[in-house]
Amino acid sequence: MASDAVGALPDENGKQRLIVLENAGMIDPEDIESYMAVGGYATFNDVLQSMTPPEVIDQIRNSGLRGRGGAGYPAGLKWSTVGKALGAQKYVVCNGDEGDPGAFMDRSIMEADPHRVLEGMMIAAYAVGASQGYLYVRAEYPLAIKRLKHAIKQAEKHGLLGHNISGTPFSLSLQVRLGAGAFVCGEETALLASIEGRRGQPRPRPPYPAESGLWGCPTLINNVETYANVVPILREGAEWFAGIGTERSKGTKVFALSGRIARTGLIEVPMGITLREIIYDIGGGIPDGRKFKAVQTGGPSGGCIPAAHIDTPVDYESLKQVGSMMGSGGMIVMDDSSCMVDVAKYFLEFCMTESCGKCVPCRVGTAQMHGLLEKICEGEATLDDLEMLEELCDMVTNTSLCGLGQAAPNAVVTTLHFFRDEYMAHIVDKTCPAHVCPVSRKEAVQ
Amino acid sequence: MTRVVTLKIDDIDATGREDETVLEVAIEHGIQIPRLCALEGLTPVGACRLCLVEVAGSSKLLPACTTYVTEGMVVTTNSERLKKYRRMTIELLFTEGNHVCSVCVVNGRCELQNLAIRLGVDHMRIPYLYPKRIVDASHERFALDPNRCVLCTRCVRVCGEIEGAHTWDLMSRGIDSAVITDLNMPWGDSETCTACGKCVQVCPTGALFEKGMAVGEMTKRASFLATLTASREDGR
Ligand SMILES: Cc1cc2nc3c(=O)[nH]c(=O)nc-3n(C[C@H](O)[C@H](O)[C@H](O)COP(=O)(O)O)c2cc1C
Ligand code: SF4
Ligand code: SF4
Ligand code: SF4
Ligand code: FES
Numbered sequence: 001m002a003s004d005a006v007g008a009l010p011d012e013n014g015k016q017r018l019i020v021l022e023n024a025g026m027i028d029p030e031d032i033e034s035y036m037a038v039g040g041y042a043t044f045n046d047v048l049q050s051m052t053p054p055e056v057i058d059q060i061r062n063s064g065l066r067g068r069g070g071a072g073y074p075a076g077l078k079w080s081t082v083g084k085a086l087g088a089q090k091y092v093v094c095n096g097d098e099g100d101p102g103a104f105m106d107r108s109i110m111e112a113d114p115h116r117v118l119e120g121m122m123i124a125a126y127a128v129g130a131s132q133g134y135l136y137v138r139a140e141y142p143l144a145i146k147r148l149k150h151a152i153k154q155a156e157k158h159g160l161l162g163h164n165i166s167g168t169p170f171s172l173s174l175q176v177r178l179g180a181g182a183f184v185c186g187e188e189t190a191l192l193a194s195i196e197g198r199r200g201q202p203r204p205r206p207p208y209p210a211e212s213g214l215w216g217c218p219t220l221i222n223n224v225e226t227y228a229n230v231v232p233i234l235r236e237g238a239e240w241f242a243g244i245g246t247e248r249s250k251g252t253k254v255f256a257l258s259g260r261i262a263r264t265g266l267i268e269v270p271m272g273i274t275l276r277e278i279i280y281d282i283g284g285g286i287p288d289g290r291k292f293k294a295v296q297t298g299g300p301s302g303g304c305i306p307a308a309h310i311d312t313p314v315d316y317e318s319l320k321q322v323g324s325m326m327g328s329g330g331m332i333v334m335d336d337s338s339c340m341v342d343v344a345k346y347f348l349e350f351c352m353t354e355s356c357g358k359c360v361p362c363r364v365g366t367a368q369m370h371g372l373l374e375k376i377c378e379g380e381a382t383l384d385d386l387e388m389l390e391e392l393c394d395m396v397t398n399t400s401l402c403g404l405g406q407a408a409p410n411a412v413v414t415t416l417h418f419f420r421d422e423y424m425a426h427i428v429d430k431t432c433p434a435h436v437c438p439v440s441r442k443e444a445v446q
Numbered sequence: 447m448t449r450v451v452t453l454k455i456d457d458i459d460a461t462g463r464e465d466e467t468v469l470e471v472a473i474e475h476g477i478q479i480p481r482l483c484a485l486e487g488l489t490p491v492g493a494c495r496l497c498l499v500e501v502a503g504s505s506k507l508l509p510a511c512t513t514y515v516t517e518g519m520v521v522t523t524n525s526e527r528l529k530k531y532r533r534m535t536i537e538l539l540f541t542e543g544n545h546v547c548s549v550c551v552v553n554g555r556c557e558l559q560n561l562a563i564r565l566g567v568d569h570m571r572i573p574y575l576y577p578k579r580i581v582d583a584s585h586e587r588f589a590l591d592p593n594r595c596v597l598c599t600r601c602v603r604v605c606g607e608i609e610g611a612h613t614w615d616l617m618s619r620g621i622d623s624a625v626i627t628d629l630n631m632p633w634g635d636s637e638t639c640t641a642c643g644k645c646v647q648v649c650p651t652g653a654l655f656e657k658g659m660a661v662g663e664m665t666k667r668a669s670f671l672a673t674l675t676a677s678r679e680d681g682r
Binding site for chain 2: 204358364367368
């Protein structure tokens, strides 16, 4: 059995809740029979035989499911927009680009339970009236690609894909498309351009893909984990799903726990759980007797949350309130050996090198910000440089074309907010309190 | 049927068709919103961000060149905040390339230079990045000096959309992005270039120029584009 796929970390004190990962490691991802043995495709068949598309969309809406790819847009609302959009041809797209450094939530889902993703897409396609779908997966995920392609073939053989599925008027064909590993291609309009064979650059929205997506047709684009939630919602009912999580953030979220923490790996937790519970109860706390300093959520677009906010509940609004975001599920824990200026520089550098170069603020602004951060780390910056850095943060955030540029300054903004003293130490006292930056080596020489 | 809508741009009562952008309607009403990538006759791309405006009810700034007018829209094109961002955008462009205006063929007739003057950008508060970029003078009649390129992609669009040759495109990403001819071959070796010169005429800076021009001698004539697209529309 090919269940070498990553499942969730062991759940020692009942803090986790497996919905998306319920099959991970339990079934053979390369065998459709194995998926069917645990009830796979029964939901799709039920939906096809006994529910109208608007009824399916109502279930998704009532469940409160929000997009797991980053922004948390209500899935039901997006489905209903695509459903209502006029057009003979519609598409469904699965975003499996997962470009965040250190993130492997979507990869694990695609590798461990590919049919679950397909079944979610099939239900979505039926609900919005799409007859063609694409799974956009980064080429760095060969196993996920292989298993998805294999799963599509098996589903075709079982008559679950193709023309007039199960004797109904519904037809659907699914294909895998490979991305070349540019972070920006996870942005939906760049992703669609890439599927169309064009340069992967974002374009201004509106029009949103729901209205004008692939080749100008209405297109539903959701994240891997979003689709993976569809089957349990329709199987157990919207009320069941809406009963998990918080007022405005329903269900669970998968996170890739990494950094300075005793247990690293994949976890699935109900929304509303606090960062403390994740870090200490599930992750086993900080190793080597060091002190917890901050946790970075939301990937390169997110922010660093300091120890003072460790009791923040994990939901879309609360994370936003402390300057970070849910993102797609990266969670990097840092202890007191990290320099927050250095951390900010790392994430900014990632955004700078991944900028597509289309718009001026992101293309040049991030490069200028990076230069200023280097100057700070070298101990050569002045307070005027800090002021210019803050001006650029504001400008790049508010004028960039897509989410990459708009969020690129977040790591700088949040560390400046919570750890301003560390910036001051580099600039005024010419020291790096964590002894990470070049300025501290200069200190040692003196 | 495209409807006619009424809106307010900087307290001026304006009318426009639903298929017109805020930029087009503003120009029709005598309001000049700063812009660099937009050019009448080419598909707008919203890349330079100079034309960003405030629209009541939207928390985000919107590019006038890609935003369509709607009934009752209230647009502000010239707030202090917008002016600040525009000045910064110009600074970023000047520091990104190597602009030595005193030896440039379009000195005095350059859209970037004119914007800098209009927006009051007279010195740089951020360091010059001094990239190493190589001039391509391999074409018989024209040359590309990438040091003056602002990546507006007008050349890419006019070549693909109007001339139909698609000689120009982009390569690399981020700060390394650059315009290229064919598959990054010397322009002079290009098999697709028809030497029509459209790219040279629409280029807002001295990046693309006619050979044999002395400093400040080159005037760009981009107005052919509006005439050309209009007559093509008529021919349909
Ligand atoms: C720079 C950037 C990168 C993104 N990368 C991803 C990604 O790797 N995977 C993903 O699902 N969404 C990504 N997104 C979000 C998508 O644009 C889009 O919102 C998402 O696919 C919608 O699906 P959802 O509603 O199910 O979350 C990215 C957005 C931006 C701005
Ligand atoms: S914000 Fe950055 S990634 Fe997005 S369009 Fe602009 S340059 Fe490209
Ligand atoms: S293109 Fe020429 S005139 Fe224009 S700003 Fe650059 S160097 Fe100056
Ligand atoms: S060469 Fe001229 S027209 Fe082409 S992108 Fe550069 S500045 Fe724009
Ligand atoms: S003119 Fe609108 S973004 Fe450049």
